[in-house]
Amino acid sequence: MKIDSLESLRQWREKLPPVESKKLTLYACAGTSCLSSDSDLLIERLRERIKAEPLEAEVELVRTGCVRFCGLGPVLLLEPEGVAYGKVTLKDVDEIVDEHLKRGNIVERLLYEDPEAGLVKSTQEMGFYKKQKRIALKNCGRIDPWRIEHYIKQDGYEALGIALSEMTSQEVVEIIKQSGLRGRGGGGFPTGRKWEFTLQESSDEKYIICNADEGDPGAFMDRSIIEGDPHTLIEAMAIGAYATGANQGYIYIRAEYATSIEPLRAALDDAREHGFLGKDLFGSGFDFDIEIKLGAGAFVCGEETALIHSMEGQRGEPTTKPPFPSQRGFRGKPSTVNNVETFANIPQILLNGPEWFASVGTEGSKGTKVFALAGNVKNIGLVEVPMGITFNEIVYEIGGGPSGKEPVKAVQIGGPSGGVITKEHFDTPIDYDSLDAIGAMMGSGGLIVMDETSDMVEIAKFYLDFTQDESCGKCTPCRVGTKRMYEILDRLTEMEGVPEDLQRLRMLGENIQLASLCGLGQSAPNPVLSTLDAFPDEYMAYAYRTKRTAYAIDADLCIGCTKCKRVCPVDCIEGEVRETHIIDEAACTACGACYSVCPKDAIIRP
Amino acid sequence: MKKDVLDITDLDETRLVELDNYIDKITGDPEEELIHVLHFAQQQFGYLPHNLQRYVAKRLDLPSATVNGVVTFYSLFSEEPRGKYTISVCMGTACFVKGADKVLERILELTGSEKGKMSEDGLFTVEDVRCIGACGLAPVLTINEKVYGNVGVEDVDDIIRQYKRSGRRED
Numbered sequence: 113m114k115i116d117s118l119e120s121l122r123q124w125r126e127k128l129p130p131v132e133s134k135k136l137t138l139y140a141c142a143g144t145s146c147l148s149s150d151s152d153l154l155i156e157r158l159r160e161r162i163k164a165e166p167l168e169a170e171v172e173l174v175r176t177g178c179v180r181f182c183g184l185g186p187v188l189l190l191e192p193e194g195v196a197y198g199k200v201t202l203k204d205v206d207e208i209v210d211e212h213l214k215r216g217n218i219v220e221r222l223l224y225e226d227p228e229a230g231l232v233k234s235t236q237e238m239g240f241y242k243k244q245k246r247i248a249l250k251n252c253g254r255i256d257p258w259r260i261e262h263y264i265k266q267d268g269y270e271a272l273g274i275a276l277s278e279m280t281s282q283e284v285v286e287i288i289k290q291s292g293l294r295g296r297g298g299g300g301f302p303t304g305r306k307w308e309f310t311l312q313e314s315s316d317e318k319y320i321i322c323n324a325d326e327g328d329p330g331a332f333m334d335r336s337i338i339e340g341d342p343h344t345l346i347e348a349m350a351i352g353a354y355a356t357g358a359n360q361g362y363i364y365i366r367a368e369y370a371t372s373i374e375p376l377r378a379a380l381d382d383a384r385e386h387g388f389l390g391k392d393l394f395g396s397g398f399d400f401d402i403e404i405k406l407g408a409g410a411f412v413c414g415e416e417t418a419l420i421h422s423m424e425g426q427r428g429e430p431t432t433k434p435p436f437p438s439q440r441g442f443r444g445k446p447s448t449v450n451n452v453e454t455f456a457n458i459p460q461i462l463l464n465g466p467e468w469f470a471s472v473g474t475e476g477s478k479g480t481k482v483f484a485l486a487g488n489v490k491n492i493g494l495v496e497v498p499m500g501i502t503f504n505e506i507v508y509e510i511g512g513g514p515s516g517k518e519p520v521k522a523v524q525i526g527g528p529s530g531g532v533i534t535k536e537h538f539d540t541p542i543d544y545d546s547l548d549a550i551g552a553m554m555g556s557g558g559l560i561v562m563d564e565t566s567d568m569v570e571i572a573k574f575y576l577d578f579t580q581d582e583s584c585g586k587c588t589p590c591r592v593g594t595k596r597m598y599e600i601l602d603r604l605t606e607m608e609g610v611p612e613d614l615q616r617l618r619m620l621g622e623n624i625q626l627a628s629l630c631g632l633g634q635s636a637p638n639p640v641l642s643t644l645d646a647f648p649d650e651y652m653a654y655a656y657r658t659k660r661t662a663y664a665i666d667a668d669l670c671i672g673c674t675k676c677k678r679v680c681p682v683d684c685i686e687g688e689v690r691e692t693h694i695i696d697e698a699a700c701t702a703c704g705a706c707y708s709v710c711p712k713d714a715i716i717r718p
Numbered sequence: 719m720k721k722d723v724l725d726i727t728d729l730d731e732t733r734l735v736e737l738d739n740y741i742d743k744i745t746g747d748p749e750e751e752l753i754h755v756l757h758f759a760q761q762q763f764g765y766l767p768h769n770l771q772r773y774v775a776k777r778l779d780l781p782s783a784t785v786n787g788v789v790t791f792y793s794l795f796s797e798e799p800r801g802k803y804t805i806s807v808c809m810g811t812a813c814f815v816k817g818a819d820k821v822l823e824r825i826l827e828l829t830g831s832e833k834g835k836m837s838e839d840g841l842f843t844v845e846d847v848r849c850i851g852a853c854g855l856a857p858v859l860t861i862n863e864k865v866y867g868n869v870g871v872e873d874v875d876d877i878i879r880q881y882k883r884s885g886r887r888e889d
Contacts, residue, residue: 408792425752427791681812681856701811703853
């Protein structure tokens with residue numbers, strides 16, 4: 113069926129049943145994290161049992177994208193009760209079907225247990241979900257991404273229909289400008305203004321490009337949107353194309369995301385079949401289509417000029433701006449490059465109005481931001497929060513506090529381009545300007561919680577190892593500078609550094625920030641400089657070689673249980689049963705195995 | 719100067735035909751499709767040897783240097799053949815003192831390969847890696863995505879035999 117007008121789209125939507133049309137709706141997460149713990153087998157099994165019972169009249173099984181609580185995966189959500197089952201295995205399927213689906217009894221042992229509230233029966237009561245607000249991830253985990261009907265029922269393609277039937281390009285641009293939406297890929301440039309630049313260029317051809325080259329280690333916001341709600345991206349790109357005067361769109365996706373490409377291709381085909389891509393969309397005379405371009409493994413391609421060169425089949429090296437892509441981009445034509453999450457906000461802004469969007473967030477940062485929350489924190493997963501929320505709220509309320517016995521020390525935001533936020537700044541509102549004021553940045557959405565056991569110098573070294581490896585090599589400050597910084601860090605952690613190394617690190621870092629050609633180099637020193645500012649003692653301990661590198665045992669606390677001795681991978685712990693144990697500090701590799709098994713907290717960390 | 723002739727006699731003919739068909743279907747600017755063509759070529763041949771790169775260059779009417787520049791820029795393209803199974807032996811301190819070097823030695827011996835080079839039967843590429851952070855399981859190795867912990871020299875024979883068997887069966 114081809115949709116040729118807003119009217120026919122609405123008629124179709126009217127006829128479709130809601131996603132939750134049966135007595136029970138069982139949402140089964142098939143996001144990347146759940147899939148890696150075999151949620152596809154689980155879904156298959158559930159489907160078989162529901163069919164065999166038969167329970168098909170009462171239970172609707174929906175295979176969804178990411179439901180965000182990845183630490184609990186594989187996750188099942190049951191509506192209307194709002195029950196969430198976590199870490200579900202194949203063995204649990206029978207009990208869920210027999211007890212819950214047939215008799216309505218909750219399987220308590222699969223519920224999430226809150227340290228304070230105990231067993232949680234409804235997602236409404238979970239700290240993890242309570243403070244979140246979904247705009248970009250509105251449909252993610254709530255629809256089957258393979259069924260366009262689900263998307264249509266959630267007001268899908270309505271915003272595109274309205275834009276094409278009732279608005280001019282300039283009017284769409286004005287709405288996005290009024291909404292205050294800023295680029296979610298890290299730069300934070302106002303999206304409406306970016307669109308306006310391209311609209312004002314006159315050219316026989318223009319392009320709209322989606323940057324899906326999500327490269328930060330540990331971040332998977334964009335991937336979840338592409339896999340869990342691909343039609344939102346397609347609709348948003350079509351709106352952006354109309355607003356900027358483009359007729360062709362490209363999604364540049366990293367080749368590592370091979371599994372995301374399949375549902376995306378299927379969604380593109382579906383959209384074409386129903387007339388949301390192709391010629392004369394909604395009978396408006398506007399033509400638009402989308403092609404996928406594959407990357408081949410290069411972090412720098414997340415930078416927009418490098419991305420465009422890679423799309424052209426070349427080495428993904430950045431070039432100086434200006435000219436900006438809006439002036440001379442892909443094939444030398446005016447092009448707009450937006451990130452996946454930025455796009456995912458567009459249809460909602462058009463549907464609910466710019467005032468609605470601007471009512472969420474802070475003065476200079478409107479709407480929400482999606483973060484991939486991970487590290488030493490209890491609740492791990494994707495979180496979408498209103499701008500202006502504090503780190504305290506994310507770490508302790510949504511994240512549920514530290515995962516181990518140690519308190520939280522800091523949060524790393526923005527991955528290899530970002531920096532650390534120390535505890536005294538945990539009440540800082542998370543928005544572009546407040547983060548800027550404390551010398552940090554929003555980044556694309558990585559958020560790693562670190563507890564007292566984390567070694568900040570090692571962490572800085574980890575990120576620098578990544579950026580110096582990914583530096584494209586075109587400009588010297590980045591190519592040589594990051595390498596030299598890494599060598600200094602390596603020397604320090606090997607206890608071969610000197611105090612002057614700290615000044616060298618700072619000087620190199622500041623020069624690389626100033627002199628590098630693109631964002632990769634300009635931001636590469638951030639993880640080092642921010643830890644150097646926040647934790648100078650840790651650097652000093654390495655530079656003056658006073659850092660203890662071995663674990664030790666508190667003789668007063670040790671009961672001689674032999675647990676540490678048994679787990680030590682290098683056999684450097686001596687001691688008889690019921691006698692105090694001793695660690696040979698010269699042989700200790702500081703792996704921490706003894707520390708985590710000691711029942712008496714008798715092990716002293718270096 | 720000796721003329722450098724492009725010799726592709728060692729490349730599988732049916733796979734070359736597949737590659738030709740793929741290239742023939744390109745409608746737009748061939749340079750723009752270079753990365754996609756290389757992905758396809760690597761899928762067909764497993765890696766991108768120099769003569770294959772030059773063949774692609776010829777077919778797309780591009781300088782060989784351009785093609786090689788792209789191949790070496792992106793980390794997913796490989797100029798070395800890779801075995802079906804990549805065995806990574808952790809050489810972190812904990813693993814090393816527990817005898818990871820001897821484990822590595824035995825694996826190289828059993829697979830008949832050199833470090834970093836594919837074994838002759840095409841099944842294995844063996845390499846040593848930096849600490850993978852599983853010190854409690856030392857010595858540790860990974861085969862493709864699967865992690866093996868507490869691997870002693872005496873366990874290696876079984877593991878390799880198992881992969882040799884399943885590798886042959888699938889062929």
